[in-house]
Amino acid sequence: MSKRIEINDLNCFYGAFKAVEDVTMTIEPRSVTAFIGPSGCGKSTFLRTLNRMHEVIPGAYVEGQVLLDGDNLYGPGVDPVNVRRQVGMVFQRPNPFPTMTIKDNVLAGYRLNNRRMKGSDADALLERSLRGANLWEEVKNRLDKPGSGLSGGQQQRLCIARAIAMQPEVLLMDEPCSALDPISTLAVEDLIQELKETYTIVIVTHNMQQASRVSDQTAFFNIAGTGAPGKLVEMGPTEKIFSTPDVKDTEDYITGRFG
Amino acid sequence: MTTLATTRPNPLTAGQLPRGAVWVTLAGCLIVGGVFDSLLLAPFNLGPSLFFGAVLFLPVMYGLSRAVEGRRTATDRTATHLIAGAFVVTLLPLASLVWETLSNGIARFDAQFFTWSMRNVIGDGGGALHAIYGTLIVTGIASIIAVPIGLMCAIYLVEYGRGALSRSITFFVDVMTGIPSIVAGLFAYALMTMLLGPGTINGLSGALALSVLMIPIVVRSTEELLRVVPNELREASYALGVPKWRTIVAVVLPTALSGIVSGVILAVARIIGETAPLMIAAGFTNSINTDPLHNPMMTLPVFVYDQYAHPGVEREFYNERAWTGALTLILLVMALNLIGRVIAKRFAPKSGR
Numbered sequence: 378m379s380k381r382i383e384i385n386d387l388n389c390f391y392g393a394f395k396a397v398e399d400v401t402m403t404i405e406p407r408s409v410t411a412f413i414g415p416s417g418c419g420k421s422t423f424l425r426t427l428n429r430m431h432e433v434i435p436g437a438y439v440e441g442q443v444l445l446d447g448d449n450l451y452g453p454g455v456d457p458v459n460v461r462r463q464v465g466m467v468f469q470r471p472n473p474f475p476t477m478t479i480k481d482n483v484l485a486g487y488r489l490n491n492r493r494m495k496g497s498d499a500d501a502l503l504e505r506s507l508r509g510a511n512l513w514e515e516v517k518n519r520l521d522k523p524g525s526g527l528s529g530g531q532q533q534r535l536c537i538a539r540a541i542a543m544q545p546e547v548l549l550m551d552e553p554c555s556a557l558d559p560i561s562t563l564a565v566e567d568l569i570q571e572l573k574e575t576y577t578i579v580i581v582t583h584n585m586q587q588a589s590r591v592s593d594q595t596a597f598f599n600i601a602g603t604g605a606p607g608k609l610v611e612m613g614p615t616e617k618i619f620s621t622p623d624v625k626d627t628e629d630y631i632t633g634r635f636g
Numbered sequence: 637m638t639t640l641a642t643t644r645p646n647p648l649t650a651g652q653l654p655r656g657a658v659w660v661t662l663a664g665c666l667i668v669g670g671v672f673d674s675l676l677l678a679p680f681n682l683g684p685s686l687f688f689g690a691v692l693f694l695p696v697m698y699g700l701s702r703a704v705e706g707r708r709t710a711t712d713r714t715a716t717h718l719i720a721g722a723f724v725v726t727l728l729p730l731a732s733l734v735w736e737t738l739s740n741g742i743a744r745f746d747a748q749f750f751t752w753s754m755r756n757v758i759g760d761g762g763g764a765l766h767a768i769y770g771t772l773i774v775t776g777i778a779s780i781i782a783v784p785i786g787l788m789c790a791i792y793l794v795e796y797g798r799g800a801l802s803r804s805i806t807f808f809v810d811v812m813t814g815i816p817s818i819v820a821g822l823f824a825y826a827l828m829t830m831l832l833g834p835g836t837i838n839g840l841s842g843a844l845a846l847s848v849l850m851i852p853i854v855v856r857s858t859e860e861l862l863r864v865v866p867n868e869l870r871e872a873s874y875a876l877g878v879p880k881w882r883t884i885v886a887v888v889l890p891t892a893l894s895g896i897v898s899g900v901i902l903a904v905a906r907i908i909g910e911t912a913p914l915m916i917a918a919g920f921t922n923s924i925n926t927d928p929l930h931n932p933m934m935t936l937p938v939f940v941y942d943q944y945a946h947p948g949v950e951r952e953f954y955n956e957r958a959w960t961g962a963l964t965l966i967l968l969v970m971a972l973n974l975i976g977r978v979i980a981k982r983f984a985p986k987s988g989r
Contacts, residue, residue, distance in 0.1 A: 433874060435798065462877030472868040476890040486876035489886045536872070543876055 379406040379577045380446040380463075380546040382427060387441035388606075389422050389431060396422045398606035400441075402596060409569060409578045411588040411615065414598030415630065419607025420581045421469075421551050423598070427579065428464035428549060429457040445546065462490070465545035469552040471532035473524035473539070479516050482524040482535055483507060486543040502542055510538035511568050530561025537568065541576070548572060550580040554587065566591050585631060589619050597627045651704040658713075661700060665693035690721060734966070741963030744956045749964075754922035754939075759950045764961050766924040767939035770839065771968070773928055774918060774935055775908050777843035778850055783900055785847075786854025793855070794862040795884055812852040820848040821913025828917070839928030842918030842935065846907045853906060857899030861892040894980040901976030905969045911937035936965045
């Protein structure tokens with residue numbers, strides 16, 4: 378249930394504007410990879426290319442290859458819908474569907490994709506996903522209440538449950554804790570540690586402590602100046618990036634000298 | 637340790653008019669206005685008296701408040717009174733209209749009015765059953781035509797439309813909003829003449845005219861509501877591997893549904909009172925006709941016009957029926973609005989805990 382991602386010479390564009398340039402990296406399965414870097418350096422844009430969410434924005438497109446266990450996501454005839462069923466995503470702000478109950482939110486991926494499932498299977502999946510997201514104990518007595526009635530941290534874990542209910546190969550997280558308080562953040566970070574047993578996890582974060590706590594690999598992105606494309610500066614084991622990075626910029630960023 | 641408030645004057649206090657001062661001043665000004673009016677215009681008139689009183693009240697109240705309370709509060713009071721005045725002026729026609737229609741229409745608001753048509757009725761009695769049937773049928777067909785077209789057009793504009801085509805559709809929808817209703821009636825009549833031969837006047841033709849007027853309203857309101865559905869929800873759905881059309885049907889539309897429903901109801905309420913296009917396209921009749929494909933079909937607004945404009949010898953019976961027809965129409969619109977609200981509440985995204 379977990380796949381390796383190889384990215385070769387990837388360029389991301391918004392119309393004529395090149396947002397990310399020449400990224401080549403390998404993301405290992407069953408590990409957590411963190412993307413760090415200053416605002417506007419293209420981390421989130423790059424993350425969104427990994428499940429073809431980048432192109433949802435009008436005018437946005439990508440050049441290069443993203444291989445999921447050798448299969449190119451941007452190959453001819455690839456259906457983005459099939460890609461997204463394998464690569465799940467959690468967003469910066471919790472976004473449960475407001476018209477649905479907690480239960481329906483978790484099962485949304487199945488229901489909206491018209492997959493039939495027996496009631497008992499659905500209940501089992503519901504419980505497994507919510508337990509997986511550390512939310513089961515808090516919501517098990519109000520599964521039929523609207524998802525938007527939960528607290529921010531609970532909503533974010535509900536979104537994680539919704540994503541893992543689809544049993545994706547890879548889970549992308551775009552600053553999943555930036556809207557959460559420290560306790561909810563801790564809950565999500567613990568959850569990431571558990572999830573990496575099963576999934577390939579890629580997380581974008583602005584929080585350096587978070588990157589050092591949760592990730593195995595860290596990639597540092599930087600931008601030369603306004604209007605210039607973002608680039609991958611350095612990638613390596615988190616311990617190395619946070620102690621003896623090869624590039625001076627990385628060290629400056631991590632020690633807080635800029636950014 | 638407690639500080640006694642009485643030891644020295646509190647610098648935070650400001651002068652305050654006593655409670656009720658506003659009402660006393662207002663009453664005084666209205667009386668003065670009345671006296672002024674009686675002297676100036678000889679016999680006393682309610683309208684001008686109120687107007688003079690209100691005009692007098694604003695500066696008097698400002699002066700009073702400024703002397704006692706200071707400039708800021710005085711300005712605040714004046715603004716409050718202007719806004720309250722605008723509110724009253726806005727409500728007056730509505731209240732007066734409802735009152736007039738009720739008091740004049742209640743006389744014939746009886747069982748016969750809702751069970752009889754005007755067939756072979758001369759003078760007393762008779763009813764508007766044919767017009768009620770007609771209004772419901774014509775408006776119903778117009779909605780069946782206009783709502784799907786309007787909804788799909790709005791979905792195209794918001795979810796798919798890019799570039800010149802979508803811009804021109806938006807432009808033409810705006811143009812359609814401004815079509816005079818009589819032109820819509822002529823259009824439907826001309827279309828029917830072209831398709832079924834000259835002189836074709838029937839309910840369907842009237843419904844076509846009304847749908848021309850209704851489509852832009854539905855498109856506009858639906859478009860606005862779809863645009864406020866947060867993009868995050870669409871992205872959340874895409875990220876689950878849900879195709880675009882399914883995202884629209886299962887996520888976007890339900891989120892906006894309550895607003896869409898009330899928008900549609902408002903559009904229906906807006907066209908149900910159209911008179912001019914129906915006079916051309918659906919025609920006049922005194923008989924019940926439930927077949928929208930053949931023969932003229934009466935509707936309530938046209939009924940009201942007909943009773944008022946073409947009375948028989950005993951005019952008061954015709955006038956009474958016109959008023960009752962108008963009352964029925966108002967009640968219909970009101971019922972539609974209420975239903976819309978109930979439905980909107982029912983479908984609204986829930987946020988309870």
